[in-house]
Amino acid sequence: MSIRRPAMEFINFINNSPTPYHAVANVAAMLKAHGFVQLKESDPSWTRSLSSNSKFFVTRNDSSIIAFSTLGLLSSPLNSFAIVGAHTDSPCLRVKPVSSKTANGFLQVAVETYGGGLWHTWFDRDLSVAGRVLYKKDNFIKAGLVDLKDPIMRIPTLAIHLNREASNKFEFNKETQLLPIAGLVSDNDATKSDSLDAQSAETVLPDIASRHLPGLLDRVARELGITSSDIVDFELVLHDTQPATLGGLQSELIFSPRLDNLNSTFCATEGLIQACEANIAPGIVPLISLFDHEEIGSESAQGARSHFLKTTLKRIYCSIADDGSQSLPDYDAVMANSLLLSADMAHGVHPNYASKHEDAHKPALNKGPVIKINANQRYATNSVGIALLQKIAGFESRPVPLQLFVVRNDSPCGSTIGPALSADLGMPTLDLGNPQLSMHSIRETGGRDDIDHAVNLYRKFFMYYGTAKTEMSIDIEY
Ligand SMILES: [Zn+2]
Missing domain, CATH: 3.40.630.10 (Zn peptidases)
Incomplete structure (x- = not known):
């Protein structure tokens, strides 16, 4: 062997x-x-x-x-x-139950830390989303797995010019600064989120469409071959899109x-x-x-x-x-x-x-x-x-x-x-x-x-x- x-x-x-x-x-x-x-x-x-x-x-x-x-x-x-x-x-970052955020023209996704991660390593990585999704189909609630694979999010560091101390000591707030961006707000996003604010008649919680970015729900739904209004709930986590690989001069290591x-x-x-x-x-x-x-x-x-x-x-x-x-x-x-x-x-x-x-x-x-x-x-x-x-x-x-x-x-x-x-x-x-x-x-x-x-x-x-x-x-x- x-x-x-x-x-x-x-x-x-x-x-x-x-x-x-x-x-x-x-x-x-x-x-x-x-x-x-x-x-x-x-x-x-x-x-x-x-x-x-x-x-x-x-x-x-x-x-x-x-x-x-x-x-x-x-x-x-x-x-x-x-x-x-x-x-x-x-250890990973998990999408919060209400995750949709916008700030200064950026779309953002609120995340919760899971386990004891070395969270500074999550900055400036090309991040995607994967997990388990519950969705409605033929009057049943079903479960499916998704992995969007594409780099749809990133937690950007602050430029050295704006924080001279960062080269010696990198400190950040896990609630406010470990918050990924997921693109820029467009006119389309504004109208879409307004129209989705209404509560669905059959849910007792705020409709999922009002809790998460419409673009994120669309991507998840597309992966499962459903429409985003069929999504009931999910456990979605962020992950690095860079694939694991052999590394080192003799390929004797694994970077992963x-x-x-x-x-x-x-x-x-x-x-x-x-x-x-x-x-x-x-x-x-x-x-x-x-x-x-x-x-x-x-x-x-x-x-x-x-x-x-x-x-x-x-x-x-x-x-x-x-x-x-x-x-x-x-x-x-x-x-x-x-x-x-x-x-x-x-x-x-x-x-x-x-x-x-x-x-x-x-x-x-x-x-x-x-x-x-x-x-x-x-x-x-x-x-x-x-x-x-x-x-x-x-x-x-x-x-x-x-x-x-x-x-x-x-x-x-x-x-x-x-x-x-x-x-x-x-x-x-x-x-x-x-x-x-x-x-x-x-x-x-x-x-x-x-x-x-x-x-x-x-x-x-x-x-x-x-x-x-x-x-x-x-x-x-x-
Ligand atoms: Zn372990």
Whole structure:
């Protein structure tokens, strides 16, 4: 397998995934192309349909997705889950519920900050809009995804001549100065917005046409093949139109938006697909769980702190138990036997800010996934997980390189979905992820080869977790 192939597929994936909705749709498309079938959470009988196939996925809010396979149960009863968790969301600017603004001849769109973005990087970028739209069709309200792709907005910086201090320190107000322009007011806009002020008879909120720029609604409607009066509501976010690309003299880097955490989302999906094509460890259900809302604390119906994963694991277990053909260990024993890899991006060492890293822990790009360790449990990794992961990475002739990261004692530390999921599920967990620079910038930098490394690591995890476990006996007898 060439190293470049998964990296190019990843770049294609990221360019088509400007929002969590698009990421989930693209993950679902990858899975469907490899024989996975959709289950619906609202279907009371989906547990019974597990016998109909061996590869499944289920979504929540169209922005979180879980996929798993029962192939490993053909030869052996359920013993454990091998889970890779990641997140589908990234910091961004979201169009406000009432967004239409004009000022000094400019059309503007009011936006709300989502997550902890490096917002100064959003200035002077060519921005477009994408997201989920609810619209009326044939007396139903339907949902569709849009990506306008064209550069319809921009947040302009102030000229240096008008702010001499900006070359030393760039400061701005997130409410009043992080406000995109979307063109110039024309006579047409004036008459159009006047005529749309009237309240529609069938809505209790001000008509959507009075809340947003008519030009923006027209573009969204055109993309969906509807008229703008059919739009009911939406979640639209801004994104950079510059596509992700390989970079560097040897094309050894990736310059891209949303590496955090579509990198892990893609690698987990590809790892699961490849493992299912090869061989799943006997008695293991391999599973990926990709959540929305990590960037804002995971506390939502589809976030990692919801019961989405927990209930899905229970439904899978009950379905296999109800089938009666296998005698299963207790559910809690299965949980204790399982392992969660919490996959999220890591901070690679920055050549211009190398002192921000602890001396002996400086992860490098293209040197493989980084195991994240924190004594204060901002990361859930422990020595048992590290021992297991090393075994898993070492299978086959080409081992996957791994690196270690711990934050300096005088530095703040990020966190992941790992500790919360680990506590809630009572499942051993290890935090890891590919190294990158500029986390939460609109344009991040990662390593090309790390895509291949992470895909291989997750594939091996699903293929060899059972074997690796049998080679360990770490329970202390008292
Ligand atoms: Zn992240």
